[in-house]
Amino acid sequence: MAPQDPYSSLLRQYFVSPVHAGALRGEYSLRLLAKVDDGSGTALQIEAGIDEGTLKELRFHALACPHLIAAAELFCERYEGRQIATLRDFRSIGIARELAIPVSKTGRILLLEDAVTLLLQETGNET
């Protein structure tokens, strides 16, 4: 019942300084773009710069609530440098926990899972 600050300090940090916001800066053999929206204003897009199966650079744009912005930033930070295949195991719930998103609001970041799934599909199409 105690009214909590709905934003953890980690969430605030990623929200205020999303260093992965914006467009890709480098040159990559493969550039992928996943765009998703919820039909009522919230929109997320993730760009991946890929070389030899590695996510060399991840960037995002979002018109979204703080939770989704922070989640997108955390995702980009976490998966940069990893193999594409690791995306298969991605679940937004893990990020929700890390950012201490209240259970009632975890639904807000499911769009991130959709975007990642789309990204994986795109890589499948390309390879």
Add this chain to the structure above:
Amino acid sequence: MAPQDPYSSLLRQYFVSPVHAGALRGEYSLRLLAKVDDGSGTALQIEAGIDEGTLKELRFHALACPHLIAAAELFCERYEGRQIATLRDFRSIGIARELAIPVSKTGRILLLEDAVTLLLQETGNET
């Protein structure tokens, strides 16, 4: 609307020090007693010691609200030494004004008027 102290300072004074409370002390050619009550607990009795048509001494007893006690005391003080006939003009409303009894409570001292009327009747019977 301002909540007033329902008791004026004069009323308080007569209520706290009713020097005319009690029974007659002197010897008089005529002693009269008027007893009235309202049927629901309030009772007033006034005794008059009379010589040659003069109210030489007036005393009262009361089981009553503060207004009636103070009114009885004021009556006794005021009429002692006067001629019996002056009782004819007695109206409790004058005393109500002097004691600054709120209009909504002036009805409480009508019993005094009844007692005075009775006293007058008694003197009529006696003379």
Add this chain to the structure above:
Amino acid sequence: MNRRHLVYLDYAATTPVDSEIAAAMADCLQSPYGFANPSSNHVAGRQSAELVERARAQVGALLNAEPRDLAFTSGATESNNLAIFGAARHRAHRGKHLITMTTEHKSVIECFEALQREGFDVTWLDPDKSGKLDPQLLEAAIRDDTQLVSVMHINNETGVIQDIASIAAICHRRDVLYHCDAAQSAGKLPLDIAALGIDLLSLTGHKFYGPQGAGALFVADRPGCQLEPLLFGGSQERRRRPGTHAVHQILGLGLAAELALSRLAADLPHCRRLRERLWLGIRDLPGLCRNGDEKETFAGILNVSTAGVDGESLMLALEPLCVARGSACNAQSGESSFVLRAMGRSDALAQSAIRFSFGRETTNDDIDVAIERFRWAVNHLGKLRPPETATATRA
């Protein structure tokens, strides 16, 4: 009349605010952001919301209740209205029979009267001569269509304590909601809501050293115990009670609850000693009798009637004592106490009743002034009394 000479023995009408609580409330009012609206979704708002939730936990601890089952209100009058109208109307489809007592506080009685006008069927139970409810009477009054029983804990005029554990048990056995107006007992007697199994309980801060205008209603979290709200317009208090929270008020209520819990053990014997001293000092007066069960009466209240004395004159003669005739609620009207009448007192005795009530800050000196003044007043009025007027003590 000089304030300094006043002796305040009207704790059952309202207690002084504990000085530390008053200071904390003042701090809250004056703090840079303590005032923010707890519903506001910004830093200052969340700080206020935390103050509100801390207070909720403090009140919960006093009652051994889940904090989330408490709704803050503007006082016990509102809590009683919300509980009684809310439960009766919410359960009206199941049945329309309600039970209460003739000696309840007006804020309970008048709700039931209004419900009667709405078509509910109310059984009014009388107390015995000592002011207590015989639980058997309650048991017998419950019918298949009974939905709600409201019986107070401590009576505000006499201090008589009802056996709420038995009452709650009977209600539960018969699947009837039990509401308890604990305005006079919360913070003064131990209360364990969970153990007692009370469904609805009203309290108010100003009866236990907290602020006026701050109360709470406990609503048990169990099926069937739901309320129609009385006020509409916002999602505060889980929609049970909308309106901007009065942060300083709720903070004061919470602190009063916390303080009460730590002072209960000391306050009660203190009151008992004071009452004993007072009673010993006046009991020999002619025509005097005590109202309410001698044993099962809250120690902070002594209610006495004096035969052959007018109540209003007695009150005036008692100045500068601050005491009550009946309760504060009917002080203005000058009616004789319906509580004492229901206990079988004669009208004459009921109208002479004086309630002394005291508490944490009352001293022996206060009691001694009261004794002296009361003796003087009764003697003074006794001298004024027409010689042959009846002074029978018994009703």
Add this chain to the structure above:
Amino acid sequence: MNRRHLVYLDYAATTPVDSEIAAAMADCLQSPYGFANPSSNHVAGRQSAELVERARAQVGALLNAEPRDLAFTSGATESNNLAIFGAARHRAHRGKHLITMTTEHKSVIECFEALQREGFDVTWLDPDKSGKLDPQLLEAAIRDDTQLVSVMHINNETGVIQDIASIAAICHRRDVLYHCDAAQSAGKLPLDIAALGIDLLSLTGHKFYGPQGAGALFVADRPGCQLEPLLFGGSQERRRRPGTHAVHQILGLGLAAELALSRLAADLPHCRRLRERLWLGIRDLPGLCRNGDEKETFAGILNVSTAGVDGESLMLALEPLCVARGSACNAQSGESSFVLRAMGRSDALAQSAIRFSFGRETTNDDIDVAIERFRWAVNHLGKLRPPETATATRA
């Protein structure tokens, strides 16, 4: 987050308590007998009652109303509920048609919704795009069986000021009661109840530097303007509102009214200057638009929407500014503002709305921090926005 860095621009949710008023309330709480129950018929009680009546006179002076026509309540939520339920139910035998607006405060809207469920027929008037009610619309909506019209004075989200003089005149001509929720205007705009001919008016202390939890309802003393009470149980407030008076609260409300009267002339231009400064500082931002009529809007509120920006993210980016999304009441739910939707704003624009509100203690520095922070936030979120996302300003 350090309190000192907070900039409080949420005066429409609640104002800070004036420091002298807070001190006077603290004095009252701590004074030897300031706490007594005003219904108690003893010296201390009468002193409290005098404090209450002085406050009543102060509130009366603010409104040019007869003090005796004011009932103290726990705030505007309760005042609105009492006025609307009370009048509608009392006049139900004459007719069951009621009129209000879709942009009223929730504590008005939800009363009418509840009355609809009780069988009343409610006409909901929409404002025009500027947020104002066209009096012709009202005139046309009144029927022979119309009993009550409720239209607020200043809207709590947009600050839009309704033409209550015309509304009152129409209502009077048609023999319909007019209730005005003046929670946002009392103490901030001149209000002359006698001249306006308003029947029922609600106000609350915490919107004009008084305490939370203290309000009043004005009830005109004329035939036909009577109320069924909402709460029962005591003869306080001429039976319109029972319960022990919260003396310190009422005292604070009265002082706030007195202070407001003396500060009105200075407060308004101060707010106007602040709002101008704020608007000039942000109006060039891309996608920005102002909500509510530019002229007939209370100077203490500036409500703006920003296309292509998420409202919740904007709120967080604005920290440590304390501002509001919509109003405090729907802050928690995150719904987009129904007030702006009723004014024809798109959902996207409505949900990005930010209400800046300020007052007596707001400084130019506060405004400058707000400008800087708002510019940063809009730019920050603009950079995050997917490139092709629409940023159309108009609804």
